[in-house]
Amino acid sequence: MRTRSTRIVLVTTGCLAFGLAVSVALAWALCLWPTRNLGNTFQLGVNSRPDGERSSHTVYHWSNTRSVGFRHVAIWQIPGHEPINRHAARRMREQIHAGKAGLPPDQRAAGPYVEPAWPSWLPTLPEDETERAQWGARAAGWPLPCLASRSSATSTGPGAGTRQTSWSMRLIPATPTSGAAPQDPDRGAVPLRPLPLGLAANTLLFASPLIIVLVVVPTARGTIRRRRGLCPACGYERRGLEPGQPCPECGQARANTETRTHRGRARAKA
């Protein structure tokens, strides 16, 4: 019985590897989709000082792009205002979660509008953020985001300043931007940081049809045939044959026919 369970484990592992490869390839393909303009830029005012200190209200730009299988979120400082810091980021997140951020309804109607969100893959700002004037993250994957990258820069505006990216790999060289709309400065690069829940769910989704066809159906068919006294491999009628005799039709060895007897079941578990 060991060979059959080994085969099930190997085939299942292969199916999961395939599902993982499809999830990653799809996420990257959606990320590399030709032009990604940054959408829905609006302003968010928050207190940028820690609790207990005198408050100092600062306004930040917030950009939220959402399309099929791709998300990009960026926050950047308005020139002359304070750099982004973690206190401001925490308050922004609270405002967004409380639904107190975003454009008023009459302005939303004017164009495509995406409700601001603070996704879980947008990391908390580091302690040493004083130099950072902008902060952003991208995530890709379908149906759930499964890979993410982050970026920061030392001056304001999309793509400006000395940029630092992490968990990002450039596949297509950067080209000069054209047109008035600000574009995703990391376009041409793909995210690498796994988002565990999304990656597991997407992998299972893409692996499950293969697992059903290659593992579940053959295993169920073999079990049913064995119970009916047929050869589990080809369905040949085994009645009248010695238990140890290989199948005369396909040559299937005796091991796979043994679960019919109690002794066989006990041996199979061993």
Ligand SMILES: [Zn+2]
């Ligand atoms: Zn057979």
